Amino acid sequence: MPSLTAVTIRPARRLTGRLRVPGDKSISHRYALLAALAEGRSHLAGYAPGADCRSTLDCLRRLGVEINEDTAAHTVVVLGRGLGQLGSPAAPLDCGNSGTTMRLLAGVLAGHAFSSRLEGDRSLSRRPMRRVIAPLERMGARIDSIDGHAPLVIHGIHGERLRAIAYAADAPSAQIKSAVLLAGLHADGVTSVAEAAQTRDHTERALEAFGAAIARASPGVSTVSVAGGQRLAGRTLSIPGDFSSAAYWMVSAAAMPGSRVEISDVGLNPTRTALVGVLERFGARVRVEVSGTEAGEPRGTVIVEGDRTGALAIAPAEVAALIDELPAIAALAARGGEIVVHGAAELRVKESDRIATLVAGFRALGFSAEERPDGFTIRGPAGAGGVAHAQGDHRMAMAFAIAALAASGPSTIEGADAVGISYPDFFDTLDRLIA
Ligand code: S3P
Secondary structure, eight states, X not given: OOOOOEEEEOOOSXXXXXXXXXXXXXXXXXXXXXXXXXXXXXXXESOOOSXXXXXXXXXXXXXXXEXXXXXXXXXXXXXXXXXXXXXXXXXXXXXXXXXXXXXXXHHHHHTSSSOEEEEOOHHHHTXXXXXXXXXXXXXXXXEEEETTEEEEEEEXXXXXXXXXXXXXXXXXXXXXXXXXXXXXXXXXSEEEEEESSOOOOHHXXXXXXXXXXXXXXXXXXXXXXXXTTOOOBOOEEEOOBOHHHHHHHHHHHHHSXXXXXXXXXXXXXXXXXXXXXXXXXXXXXXXXXXXXXXXXXXXXXXEEEOOOOOOEEEOGGGHHHHTTTHHHHHGGGGGSOEEEEOSOGGGGGSSSOHHHHHHHHXXXXXXXXXXXXXXXXEEOSXXXXXXXXXXXXXXXXXXXXXHHTTSSSOEEEETGGGGGGXXXXXXXXXXXXXX
């Protein structure tokens, strides 16, 4: 997503206010996909407003799914076609910037009896796809790629079903797990995925919400299995706010003593909330109140008050549960202190090379920053400010914006419109919270 849009960030002392954040991106993708495979109508409230989840809806429409949206109300109504009943697309499926769209759809389409072509933007076309191609081919799919990268051509499997497999994922990735489980729904027998580090489990919870049975086992390695051929039923579901979007305000409040933010109706799935403990270790006061659970997804209110600023080290074993929050966590150094992250080489294959982009951007803002193959060190406080480039990556734009609040002068975030991928109102919300 190349862009020249620049936003100016002026110094601010604290952040205060109450807010909600946009609907969870990971859950929105999954509900849309499963609603399309279900029988009957699904009504999804709180659907994520960003471009990524729009890509999933656009692809599903090309696969013959009738979808009605009220974009102002963030509601989506999906008329399900039934398991294995998507229609052959007349044109390529454009996944835009969205890795989740491409990898999860690859799993779904592997079990369909037609060929389809999945394309993405420049960033997505650089991201590794072999991680889903390999297990899907073991299940009997045939997938062409450009040396493990998009565009992907998924050849239909005619007159037979996919084979169930027991898969041990080679990278800690919810997208790999989900692609295999979604293909497993279309397979003969029971498909299982084992992961050494627990990743977000929204696919598992969503499968159950749509009426499928899954089995989980977790002593040691966590394993989840699904039997193929299960019919799903359309549902009325509400999507909580995205904890990874809330993370920017939680971190900003923690980094600026005297701040207080209260975020309500945010998703509190335990596979997503490791940031809470990290902020407490850093010295912030954090209160989490679960208000209820819908479709297996807990939600509630998070209150963060900045108190002390400190040093923090993130160990390799913590990375899978914090993968999307690490750019925000770097900004904890904004008022002084040091943030050290190890074991996070996965960051190099996100929407940008997040280790290189992050270190370059923080240096540009006046921080001292070091890059390692599998992580980074950021030392604050922020300097005079400067020009940081988001490189088309939404999480980089948001991390630079909150880090720049602590600089002594104004900063410019180049490519700031990347926030439209997950948080279109990010800068309006920032203005409100520093007012
Ligand atoms: C996601 C999984 C994670 C995460 C991404 C969303 C998902 O990616 O970084 O933003 O919805 O499954 P990986 O599976 O590549 O770790």
